[in-house]
Amino acid sequence: MYNYGTACINKEGHLEVGGIDVVSLAEHYGTPLYIYDVALIRQRARGFKNTFEQLGVTAQVAYASKAFAAIGMMQLANQEGLSLDVVSGGELYTAMKAGFPAERIHFHGNNKSREELVMALEHRIGCIVVDNFYELELLESICKEKSEKVNILLRVTPGIEAHTHDYILTGQEDSKFGFDLNNGQAEEALKRAMDMTGVEVLGLHCHIGSQIFETTGFKLAADKIIQKLSEWKNRFQFESKVLNLGGGFGIRYTEEDEPLEPAKYVEEIIKEVQKKTDEHNLAMPEIWIEPGRSLVGDAGITLYSIGSEKFVPEVRKYLAIDGGMNDNIRPALYNAKYEAILANRANDPVEETVSIAGKCCESGDMLIWDLPLPKASHNDLLAVFCTGAYGYSMANNYNRIPRPPVVFVENSQAELVIRRESYDDLVKLDLPLNVTVKQ
Numbered sequence: 001m002y003n004y005g006t007a008c009i010n011k012e013g014h015l016e017v018g019g020i021d022v023v024s025l026a027e028h029y030g031t032p033l034y035i036y037d038v039a040l041i042r043q044r045a046r047g048f049k050n051t052f053e054q055l056g057v058t059a060q061v062a063y064a065s066k067a068f069a070a071i072g073m074m075q076l077a078n079q080e081g082l083s084l085d086v087v088s089g090g091e092l093y094t095a096m097k098a099g100f101p102a103e104r105i106h107f108h109g110n111n112k113s114r115e116e117l118v119m120a121l122e123h124r125i126g127c128i129v130v131d132n133f134y135e136l137e138l139l140e141s142i143c144k145e146k147s148e149k150v151n152i153l154l155r156v157t158p159g160i161e162a163h164t165h166d167y168i169l170t171g172q173e174d175s176k177f178g179f180d181l182n183n184g185q186a187e188e189a190l191k192r193a194m195d196m197t198g199v200e201v202l203g204l205h206c207h208i209g210s211q212i213f214e215t216t217g218f219k220l221a222a223d224k225i226i227q228k229l230s231e232w233k234n235r236f237q238f239e240s241k242v243l244n245l246g247g248g249f250g251i252r253y254t255e256e257d258e259p260l261e262p263a264k265y266v267e268e269i270i271k272e273v274q275k276k277t278d279e280h281n282l283a284m285p286e287i288w289i290e291p292g293r294s295l296v297g298d299a300g301i302t303l304y305s306i307g308s309e310k311f312v313p314e315v316r317k318y319l320a321i322d323g324g325m326n327d328n329i330r331p332a333l334y335n336a337k338y339e340a341i342l343a344n345r346a347n348d349p350v351e352e353t354v355s356i357a358g359k360c361c362e363s364g365d366m367l368i369w370d371l372p373l374p375k376a377s378h379n380d381l382l383a384v385f386c387t388g389a390y391g392y393s394m395a396n397n398y399n400r401i402p403r404p405p406v407v408f409v410e411n412s413q414a415e416l417v418i419r420r421e422s423y424d425d426l427v428k429l430d431l432p433l434n435v436t437v438k439q
């Protein structure tokens with residue numbers, strides 16, 4: 001069962017997080033409700049940072065904000081001394097509103113618009129991760145117009161694709177992201193960028209996938225990149241100051257998942273980079289990483305109220321909750337699995353197996369199939385674990401269902417960081433129809 005951070009069962013048999021009984025959170029904020037265990041996010045952030053420090057490696061740990069992008073979350077990342085990845089003008093805008101130091105912001109994406117690049121330059125963000133030739137030329141032309149120079153990383157695809165348990169080695173990776181390292185594109189990009197006056201190449205970036213449970217893929221990617229860097233040093237006197245190895249460190253959603261300790265990934269990867277750079281006589285670059293899920297995923301819990309039920313004789317019992325694919329689209333999108341308990345009767349013995357349905361008009365809106373639970377009915381509370389990453393950030397208003405609020409809990413204090421959407425919020429962009437029907 002879920003056993004992370006400050007979560008525990010209290011004397012009343014209720015789930016408690018950050019020193020607060022979640023039943024009282026439900027009474028105060030209503031359901032559905034996203035709850036984040038702030039102490040656990042801090043612990044994860046410090047785990048990554050301390051590992052770099054212990055190994056004496058200069059580093060940046062950038063929170064991939066797409067996992068959960070909100071002003072309060074970015075401020076928390078800043079408190080912990082993290083850097084920040086953004087992938088759109090909207091995430092960058094949120095970061096600026098959060099007062100996040102621009103020099104520690106990195107901008108990703110495979111199709112950044114001119115407006116987004118101009119915005120990034122105006123805010124003087126730390127670096128732009130250039131994805132393709134179109135962007136490289138566009139950025140150079142904007143920098144020339146403005147007589148500016150910006151730091152960039154070149155995103156390369158080393159031909160390793162990680163799929164949770166296994167990874168695929170492809171000669172030429174079929175991915176929409178980045179410059180291919182194997183077919184000469186990356187080298188061409190480097191040569192062009194080195195001739196440009198508006199960009200300064202700090203180094204290379206790669207991101208091989210998400211929810212990865214082992215370090216083999218990361219190490220292979222690092223090996224391939226370092227091999228190339230060695231060639232480029234000899235041929236172009238290019239030295240990479242930074243090597244960004246992306247994010248993708250896996251977390252444990254259910255008992256089937258067996259990730260490493262987050263910091264353990266870093267340790268093994270760094271050691272490999274140290275070994276390979278030594279072998280090739282290269283200076284050890286700064287290592288940047290970009291965890292998203294592994295910083296916030298298991299710190300998030302979604303609390304729902306149970307409502308209706310339906311019994312299909314000899315098949316199954318459905319229990320419906322007051323949320324679903326609106327606030328957690330991952331089961332519908334990727335068949336993602338979650339664990340859950342009754343938050344108000346957490347010590348009660350398991351009595352039956354039920355399936356948890358969302359409230360959207362969509363048969364695919366099923367949150368959990370075949371969940372062992374005590375006999376539950378309306379007004380019981382269901383807590384679904386590990387919903388901190390790609391939950392709120394992928395939330396939507398399908399069926400015009402308002403998005404739930406987000407509350408941070410720490411040291412017995414609760415703080416609302418996103419309020420519940422209202423019906424007025426839902427219609428605020430709508431404009432009344434002006435055309436009339438000609439009779």
Ligand SMILES: *Cc1c(COP(=O)(O)O)cnc(C)c1O
Nearest residue numbers: 064207210247248290291292293
């Ligand atoms: C999504 C993404 C990340 C974060 O991935 P997680 O699996 O959440 O750790 C990091 N870097 C890049 C470039 C990404 O696209």
